[in-house]
Amino acid sequence: MSDIDQIPVSVTVNGKKVQRFVEPRTLLIHFLREELNLTGPHIGCETSHCGACTVEMNGMSVKSCTLFAAQANGAELTTIEGLANPDGTLSALQEGFRQMHGLQCGFCTPGMITRAHTLLKENPNPTEEEIRMGISGNLCRCTGYQNIVKAIQYAAEQLNAAEIKEAAE
Amino acid sequence: MIPGEFTYHRPSTVAEAVAILSDHGDEARPLSGGHSLIPMMKLRMAAPEHLVDLGGIADLKGISEGPGVITIRAMTTQHELIESELLEKKLPIIRETSQLIADPQIRYLGTLGGNVANGDPGNDMPGLMQCLNASYVLAGPDGEREVAARDFYEAAYFTALAPEEILTAVKIPVPPAGHGYAYEKLKRKVGDYATAAAAVILTMKGGTVSSCSIALTNVADTPLYAGQASDILNGSSLDESTVKQAVSAAEAITEPASDGRGPAEYRTKMAGIMMQRALARAAERASG
Numbered sequence: 001m002s003d004i005d006q007i008p009v010s011v012t013v014n015g016k017k018v019q020r021f022v023e024p025r026t027l028l029i030h031f032l033r034e035e036l037n038l039t040g041p042h043i044g045c046e047t048s049h050c051g052a053c054t055v056e057m058n059g060m061s062v063k064s065c066t067l068f069a070a071q072a073n074g075a076e077l078t079t080i081e082g083l084a085n086p087d088g089t090l091s092a093l094q095e096g097f098r099q100m101h102g103l104q105c106g107f108c109t110p111g112m113i114t115r116a117h118t119l120l121k122e123n124p125n126p127t128e129e130e131i132r133m134g135i136s137g138n139l140c141r142c143t144g145y146q147n148i149v150k151a152i153q154y155a156a157e158q159l160n161a162a163e164i165k166e167a168a169e
Numbered sequence: 170m171i172p173g174e175f176t177y178h179r180p181s182t183v184a185e186a187v188a189i190l191s192d193h194g195d196e197a198r199p200l201s202g203g204h205s206l207i208p209m210m211k212l213r214m215a216a217p218e219h220l221v222d223l224g225g226i227a228d229l230k231g232i233s234e235g236p237g238v239i240t241i242r243a244m245t246t247q248h249e250l251i252e253s254e255l256l257e258k259k260l261p262i263i264r265e266t267s268q269l270i271a272d273p274q275i276r277y278l279g280t281l282g283g284n285v286a287n288g289d290p291g292n293d294m295p296g297l298m299q300c301l302n303a304s305y306v307l308a309g310p311d312g313e314r315e316v317a318a319r320d321f322y323e324a325a326y327f328t329a330l331a332p333e334e335i336l337t338a339v340k341i342p343v344p345p346a347g348h349g350y351a352y353e354k355l356k357r358k359v360g361d362y363a364t365a366a367a368a369v370i371l372t373m374k375g376g377t378v379s380s381c382s383i384a385l386t387n388v389a390d391t392p393l394y395a396g397q398a399s400d401i402l403n404g405s406s407l408d409e410s411t412v413k414q415a416v417s418a419a420e421a422i423t424e425p426a427s428d429g430r431g432p433a434e435y436r437t438k439m440a441g442i443m444m445q446r447a448l449a450r451a452a453e454r455a456s457g
Contacts, residue, residue, distance in 0.1 A: 004174050024177035024220070027207075046170050048208055049360065051274060060248070060277035066207050067278070070177050071200075071224055115274070136359040137272025 009069045013038065014082025022069055028062075029053045031069035032079060040080035040110045044139075051138030054111035055079045061118040063137070080110035083117055092158040093117055093151070102151030104142035112138050116152045124160060128153070172210035175218055179225045183308050183337055186221050191310050191333040193219045199335055200224070201244060201283035204275050229282070229337060232256065241339045243282025247271070250281060259343050262350035262370065266297050269354045269366075285318070286336040288326040288391075291362030295322060296386035297352060299394040300368035303341040309334040322391035348372050349455025351447040354386070355439050357430065363387040364430040365439035367419075369447040371402075373455040378402050383415075383447075387430075388423040388440045395419040398444070407452055416441040 006021040013036060020035045032038045032055065041064055044052030048066040055064045056078040083091050093113050096102065103109045112135060119126065119134040126134060131152050132145070140148060178197075180186040190197050197219035200206055209215035223229055229244035232253050239259060241250070247267045250256060256263050270293055271279060284294040285305065298305075298318035305316050307330060316329045318339075323329065330336060344350070354366035366386035372379045381402045383395040398419040405411040425436035 004176055007177060023174070025172045025174055025210075027171075027211075030171075046211065048204060048275065051272070054274060061274045062277060063274045066204055066275075068177070068203075068207070068220075068222075070179070071203070071222060119273075133359075134273060137274040 007070055009073050011069075011072055011075050011077050013077045014079060024068065024070055026069045028055070028064035028067045028069045028072050031072075032064060032077075038079050038081050041114070042107055042110060044107065044111075049139065050108070050111075051115060051135075052108050052111040054115045054138060056114060056118050059118070059121070061115045061137075078114070078117070080114050083113060091117075092155040092162075093120070096151035096154035096158070097148075100147050100151040100154050102143065102148045108138060108140045108142075112140065112148055116155065120152070120156055120159065124156060124163075126152070126156060170211035172207070173213055173216040175216075175220045177220055177222065179222045181225050181227075183226060183228060183335060186223060186226065186335055187308055187310055187333060189219065189221050190335070195332055197221055197332070201286075202246065202275075202279040203283075204271070204279045205283060205287050205289060223335070234259070234343075237343055239341045239343055241281055241341070243286070243335070243337050243339070244280050245282070247276035247279050247281070247284075248273075251276065260301070260341060262297065262301075262352055262368065265350070266293050266352040266354075266368070269293065269352065269356070272360045275360075281339060282336050285321075285339060286328065286330055288322060288324075288328040288330075290325050290390055290392065291387050293352070293354065293363065293366060293386055296366065296384040296392035297368045298339060298341070299392050300370055300382050300384035301341050301344070302382065303339050305336050306338040306340065307331075307334045308337045313337070315340070318392075319394045325390045344370050345372055347456035349451035349453070351450035351454070353443040353447040353450070355443055362430070365423075365425070365436050365443050367440060367443040367447045369444070369451040371448070371451050371455060373452065373457050375457070376406050378405055378407060378452075383419065383444060385419065385423065385440050385444070388425040388436055390424070393419075393422055395422060395444070397422075402448070407448060412445060412448060416444055419444050 010019040042052035044050035053065040198217035200222045231242045250267045284292045303318045321329045352368050355364045368384045371381040381399045383399050385393040398415040401415040420441045423437045425433045427433045
């Protein structure tokens with residue numbers, strides 16, 4: 001057993017407050033997967049390149065393999081597990097990835113969708129170039145990105161159409 | 170990959186952070202955005218026994234303008250640099266450079282202070298800060314001191330920063346309105362360090378260069394301020410033969426490593442090409 005004291009980490013994940021005591025060296029990805037059983041965020045490269053571990057922290061997309069859980073203390077986190085609609089149906093982005101075949105093996109998908117979620121919040125009408133630069137921190141080895149870009153465009157259209165409809169009502 | 174064990178500190182003031190660093194000397198490291206240090210800790214190439222997280226120090230955030238000087242506090246992230254309207258107006262070269270660093274996720278957390286203090290020759294901000302003639306504010310047990318970016322870098326990962334000091338802010342003299350600027354970076358892919366890169370700031374008057382500053386990234390152990398090249402171009406009309414002479418002067422001070430980004434000779438030549446492109450683009454942008 002380590003002689004270094006465990007430290008408390010409190011976060012709000014997908015709307016739920018949780019607290020755990022962990023070793024200071026615990027990375028956020030291990031905290032999410034092993035302490036909280038949220039295995040949607042994946043461990044891909046472990047070297048801050050691939051983005052499979054991407055989660056949202058206080059409105060920012062972050063690579064949870066390159067952050068200590070302690071640094072996230074007090075933060076609001078969203079993982080892929082928190083992105084479906086409240087009634088359990090697929091969100092516009094999830095539906096987009098389904099409709100446009102935005103995935104093949106699926107390993108990068110949680111990171112891709114979580115990153116795209118933050119991207120569309122910041123920029124609801126991205127150009128193709130902005131989408132490609134926006135997901136440049138997420139690697140996909142199957143699709144060649146084309147259908148991922150289409151999936152994000154699909155979601156942007158759906159979300160914008162819903163907004164116009166809401167405004168009209 | 171799991172980092173080694175450490176004790177975690179989260180001070181809320183600079184003084185408190187400096188006190189912790191002073192107590193533990195070489196065994197402590199400050200943690201800023203963490204995107205250089207944490208990967209090194211995962212590889213066990215860095216194993217600090219005490220980690221001093223600067224994320225809780227409100228005083229280390231923000232961008233402010235004084236007479237002729239813009240001060241950027243150390244924990245300001247690349248994302249915040251890109252979003253800053255003040256910088257877009259007064260120092261647009263910072264935004265241009267930030268956008269070429271790493272990827273969106275890393276830019277949300279990576280900070281200006283970490284980028285300039287780490288001493289990694291691959292980082293882009295040190296060269297840019299030399300080009301802008303910025304100075305760094307260093308806080309230690311005996312108070313604050315300022316070191317010019319052009320005097321700060323000694324060798325790869327060796328800088329003027331003492332183990333018990335923290336870089337708290339970067340002070341940048343505001344270039345004149347209408348100045349031309351460009352940061353040109355050759356890289357193999359998004360997120361890569363530069364094969365070679367060049368920063369240029371210049372002002373023009375009636376088709377003649379009235380001031381010029383050039384610095385190079387990742388073609389030596391440290392960023393390089395190309396003073397001689399800048400002097401050669403000063404007063405010229407950026408005619409072909411003067412530019413050629415200046416490029417030769419800049420190439421002469423490079424000393425790149427041969428590595429995955431190419432052999433040394435190639436990287437030296439690419440530094441010259443990046444400088445030429447940056448000069449052309451800066452001249453195009455300059456008014457007057």
